[in-house]
Amino acid sequence: MPSVLSTLMLLSVLLPAVGNAREVRVEVRDPKGEPVADAVASLTPLDATPVVQPPAEPVSVVQEGEEFRPHVTAVVVGTRVTFPNRDAVQHHVFSVSRSKKFDLPLYRGEPREPVLFDQPGVVSLGCNIHDWMSAYIVVLATPHFARSGTDGAAVIGGIPPGRHRLEVWHPRARSALTREVIVAEVGAATQVIALTLGVDRRVRRAPESAGGGYK
Amino acid sequence: MKLPLRSFRGQLLLVFVPVLALAQLATWYLVGRFNEREARQQIDTSLQQAAQTFRRVVADRNAHLRTGARSAARDHQIRQLVAGDDPATLASALQSLRGTTDSSVVAILEPGGKVVASAGRGAPESALPTRLIALAEADESERPSAAGYGYFDGVLHSVVLVPVQAGSEVIAWLLIGFRIDREFAADLKLLTGSDLLFLGADGAALAGTLAVSAHAPLASVLQATRGHSALRQITIDGGASLAVFRPLLTGREPVATLALVYSLDEKLAPARLAGRYLAVVAIGALVAAAALALAFARGLARPVERLAAHTERISAGDYAARVPVDRADELGRLAGAMNAMSAGLAERDRVRDLLDKNVSPEVAARLMRGGAALGGEEREVTILFADLRGFTTLSERLDPPALLALLNRYLDRMSGAIEAHGGVIDKFIGDAIMALFGAPVAQGDAPARAIAAARAMESALAALNTELAAEDRPPLAIGVGINTARVVAGNIGSNRRLNYSVIGDGVNVAARLQALTRAAEHRTNIILSAATRAAAGRAAADARPLGTVTVKGRTEPVEIFAIDAPLSFHDHRTSPHTEPPFLSP
Known part of the structure; x- marks a missing residue:
C-alpha cells in the first residue's frame, strides 16, 4: 500500500482570525473525517533561524x-x-x-x-x-510544535508572524506532510490536515493463554 | 466341411457367430473405452492432488522459513547490524542464519527494496524485492509477510519476506527462500507419484524429474495452453502422457510454471494387458461357440434330415418304415408322432383296402366321401342276380380249400365282368352275386349296362370253363336275372356295421328271374323283366319273349325275356370244349 501511505490528502482552508493570540490550530483528520491523535504538527520559520531552548529537566x-x-x-x-x-x-x-x-x-x-x-x-x-x-x-529543531489530542487538534501558540513551514508527522503516515503557511500579525488560523494512515505495524501482545497452535 | 448357406447349420452359424462376434467386439471396445476414461480420470485426480501436494509442501517449507526469519528479524544483534553500517558482518550473520534455517538464500532489503546484504546464491532478480515488499505491505494481518517465487542467479526459488522492526517501525525486510531444483522435484515425485517439470516464464525447462526429451513437447503444449489448467495430452518419446500446468505466482505475476505429468500408457498397461487376455478369451469363446453351434445344428439337422427322408418315404407310400425314436426332446416327439402317423396311414390304407374288397369301389368311394350315414333314397336301379348252378354238387366233390379257391376264382371273373360294365357288386351271397347298376352312382344306361355285363359274364364264364377244362375240371354254369325297378337305396345296417344296398320288391323280382333260368323250357341263362327290356332299348333288341310268369310273392304276372347270345363275343355254344351252358337243375 505504498500509494496509500504516501498519499496525504490536503484540505487547506485559511480562515479569518478568531482569537487574539498568534496561534495556528491544526486539525488532523483521516480521509473519513475522523480525528487523528498522536500527530505532531510543527512550524519552522522560513525567514529566521528558530531558537530552541531544551528544557532543563529530562x-x-x-x-x-x-x-x-x-x-x-x-x-x-x-x-x-x-x-x-x-x-x-x-x-x-x-x-x-x-x-x-x-x-x-x-x-x-x-x-x-x-x-x-x-x-x-x-x-x-x-x-x-x-x-x-x-x-x-x-x-524538532523548532520550538513551535504541538501534538494532536483525541479530538485531532494540535494548537501551536506564540508564533512569530511571517512565513513558516508547517510539518505534520504521524507514526502511520509514511512521511511528514509539509506546507508553507503565513502567520498573520494578529489572530489565529486553522489548518485542517487530512492524513491517510498506513497499517498499524505495532505488534500485538500475544494473549497469555494462547499458545502457538497449529496453523 | 461344406456349409451351404441354406442348410440349418449354415444359417445357425451365419446368425449366431456374427452376433456373438459383434457382442464381444462391442464388449471389448466398451471395456477399452471405459478403462481409458477411468485411467484419464484417475490421472486427472492424481495430477490435481499432486498440484495440491506441491502447494502444501511449498507452504510448509515457507512456514518453517517464515518462523526462522521472524526469529532472526527480532534478534537484537541482527537489528543492530541492519541499522548499522557493516554489511559484511550482516552478510556473515545471514550466512549463519541460512545454515540454521536450512534455506538456500537469505537477504536483507532496505524498506525501499535495495539489497543490503545477502547470503547464498547471488542476488535476486531485480523485480523480486519490490514485488514482495508490495505484497507484504498490502498484508494487513498481525504479522505481515509475503511469499512467492523468484530467481536467484537464474535458479527458481520459493521465497518468503518478513519485516525487521524496531518498535512498530519497519527498518528492513528479511528475505529467505529455498531452491526449487532437481532434488526438490525428486522429493515431490516420491510424494505424489507424478513426474514434474518446472518451466521458466519463457517456457524454458528449469528442473524436474523428466528426461530432456520431454522438455520440448511440454514447453510447446504449455505455449498452446497458456491460461488453461485443464488436462492436456502430450506425446513424450512416442508415448502418450497427460499433463496439467500450474502457474507459480508472486502476487498476480506468473513467475514460472509447474508441469505435472503422468504417463497414460503406464496407467493403461494393466488394462491393456487385460484387454489382450479378453481378446484371447473372446476369440476362444467365438471358436467354441461356432463349434458348439455346428455340433448343435448337426445334432438337430441329422434327425430332421432323417425325419424328412422318412416323410418322403411315407409320401411315396411306404407306411411300414419306422423312424427310430432315440430322443426325449421335441424331435423325439416328432419322430414318435411320425411313426404314429405312419401306423395310422397304414391302418387307414388297410381299412381302405378292406373296404375296397368288401364293398364295391364306388360304394367305398362314396363312403369315404360322404361318410357312412344311415339313410336312403328311392331311385330306379337295375338289379342283377347271378347264381352258380350245381354248386351244391360241386361242394360235395371238392375239399373246402379247393372249393373256396374255385369259388373265388369264379367270383373274381364275374366281378370283373360286372365292374367292367359299371356295375357295383352289392354283395356275394355264398355262390350268388347281387350287383347294382345305377346305384350308388346314377347311370342313364344302367339296364343296357346290366345286359352287357350279363353277356360279358357269359363270355367270362366260357373262358373260365376253358381253363377248367384244361385243368381237368368240370365246367361251371350260371343263371342271371335282371330287373329294373324303383327301390330304396342307402346304407343299411346298425350304427357299427353298415352295408350299402337296395331293398324293395324289385330286388326280389330279379332274384326270382334268376331262379327262372333253371327252368329248362326257357333255354336261356339270362332272363330280363319287361321293365329292363323296355329301358335297355337297343341293347335288348335281341331279347326273346318268354311270355308271362307269375312270380312268387307278386300277384301280377310278369312278362319276361331271354338274352340268348352274346351281342359281340364269340359264340361259346359252338365251342367244342364247352358243354351246353345249361345244366339241369
Whole structure:
C-alpha cells in the first residue's frame, strides 16, 4: 500500500482570525473525517533561524503495563529523555533509528542516565524483549510544535508572524506532510490536515493463554 | 466341411457367430473405452492432488522459513547490524542464519527494496524485492509477510519476506527462500507419484524429474495452453502422457510454471494387458461357440434330415418304415408322432383296402366321401342276380380249400365282368352275386349296362370253363336275372356295421328271374323283366319273349325275356370244349 501511505490528502482552508493570540490550530483528520491523535504538527520559520531552548529537566517516557507512555513524544533538539520502568519486569529500551541509536539493556526502575536527543528526526523506540512495545520521539529543531489530542487538534501558540513551514508527522503516515503557511500579525488560523494512515505495524501482545497452535 | 448357406447349420452359424462376434467386439471396445476414461480420470485426480501436494509442501517449507526469519528479524544483534553500517558482518550473520534455517538464500532489503546484504546464491532478480515488499505491505494481518517465487542467479526459488522492526517501525525486510531444483522435484515425485517439470516464464525447462526429451513437447503444449489448467495430452518419446500446468505466482505475476505429468500408457498397461487376455478369451469363446453351434445344428439337422427322408418315404407310400425314436426332446416327439402317423396311414390304407374288397369301389368311394350315414333314397336301379348252378354238387366233390379257391376264382371273373360294365357288386351271397347298376352312382344306361355285363359274364364264364377244362375240371354254369325297378337305396345296417344296398320288391323280382333260368323250357341263362327290356332299348333288341310268369310273392304276372347270345363275343355254344351252358337243375 505504498500509494496509500504516501498519499496525504490536503484540505487547506485559511480562515479569518478568531482569537487574539498568534496561534495556528491544526486539525488532523483521516480521509473519513475522523480525528487523528498522536500527530505532531510543527512550524519552522522560513525567514529566521528558530531558537530552541531544551528544557532543563529530562522528559519522561515511562514503561508501564509493558507499554510505553506516551506513544508519541515531541521534543526540541537537545532535550534529554529518561525512560523510567514502572513495571515489575525488566525492559530493554533501544533505538536503531538513524538520528539517535541507543541501547538501555535490561533494567528496572530509573535508568542510570537520561538519553540526549541532539539530532532532529524521528526516533523509533522498542523493547528488545517485548516486541509489541513501541513509542516515538520526534526531535524538532523548532520550538513551535504541538501534538494532536483525541479530538485531532494540535494548537501551536506564540508564533512569530511571517512565513513558516508547517510539518505534520504521524507514526502511520509514511512521511511528514509539509506546507508553507503565513502567520498573520494578529489572530489565529486553522489548518485542517487530512492524513491517510498506513497499517498499524505495532505488534500485538500475544494473549497469555494462547499458545502457538497449529496453523 | 461344406456349409451351404441354406442348410440349418449354415444359417445357425451365419446368425449366431456374427452376433456373438459383434457382442464381444462391442464388449471389448466398451471395456477399452471405459478403462481409458477411468485411467484419464484417475490421472486427472492424481495430477490435481499432486498440484495440491506441491502447494502444501511449498507452504510448509515457507512456514518453517517464515518462523526462522521472524526469529532472526527480532534478534537484537541482527537489528543492530541492519541499522548499522557493516554489511559484511550482516552478510556473515545471514550466512549463519541460512545454515540454521536450512534455506538456500537469505537477504536483507532496505524498506525501499535495495539489497543490503545477502547470503547464498547471488542476488535476486531485480523485480523480486519490490514485488514482495508490495505484497507484504498490502498484508494487513498481525504479522505481515509475503511469499512467492523468484530467481536467484537464474535458479527458481520459493521465497518468503518478513519485516525487521524496531518498535512498530519497519527498518528492513528479511528475505529467505529455498531452491526449487532437481532434488526438490525428486522429493515431490516420491510424494505424489507424478513426474514434474518446472518451466521458466519463457517456457524454458528449469528442473524436474523428466528426461530432456520431454522438455520440448511440454514447453510447446504449455505455449498452446497458456491460461488453461485443464488436462492436456502430450506425446513424450512416442508415448502418450497427460499433463496439467500450474502457474507459480508472486502476487498476480506468473513467475514460472509447474508441469505435472503422468504417463497414460503406464496407467493403461494393466488394462491393456487385460484387454489382450479378453481378446484371447473372446476369440476362444467365438471358436467354441461356432463349434458348439455346428455340433448343435448337426445334432438337430441329422434327425430332421432323417425325419424328412422318412416323410418322403411315407409320401411315396411306404407306411411300414419306422423312424427310430432315440430322443426325449421335441424331435423325439416328432419322430414318435411320425411313426404314429405312419401306423395310422397304414391302418387307414388297410381299412381302405378292406373296404375296397368288401364293398364295391364306388360304394367305398362314396363312403369315404360322404361318410357312412344311415339313410336312403328311392331311385330306379337295375338289379342283377347271378347264381352258380350245381354248386351244391360241386361242394360235395371238392375239399373246402379247393372249393373256396374255385369259388373265388369264379367270383373274381364275374366281378370283373360286372365292374367292367359299371356295375357295383352289392354283395356275394355264398355262390350268388347281387350287383347294382345305377346305384350308388346314377347311370342313364344302367339296364343296357346290366345286359352287357350279363353277356360279358357269359363270355367270362366260357373262358373260365376253358381253363377248367384244361385243368381237368368240370365246367361251371350260371343263371342271371335282371330287373329294373324303383327301390330304396342307402346304407343299411346298425350304427357299427353298415352295408350299402337296395331293398324293395324289385330286388326280389330279379332274384326270382334268376331262379327262372333253371327252368329248362326257357333255354336261356339270362332272363330280363319287361321293365329292363323296355329301358335297355337297343341293347335288348335281341331279347326273346318268354311270355308271362307269375312270380312268387307278386300277384301280377310278369312278362319276361331271354338274352340268348352274346351281342359281340364269340359264340361259346359252338365251342367244342364247352358243354351246353345249361345244366339241369
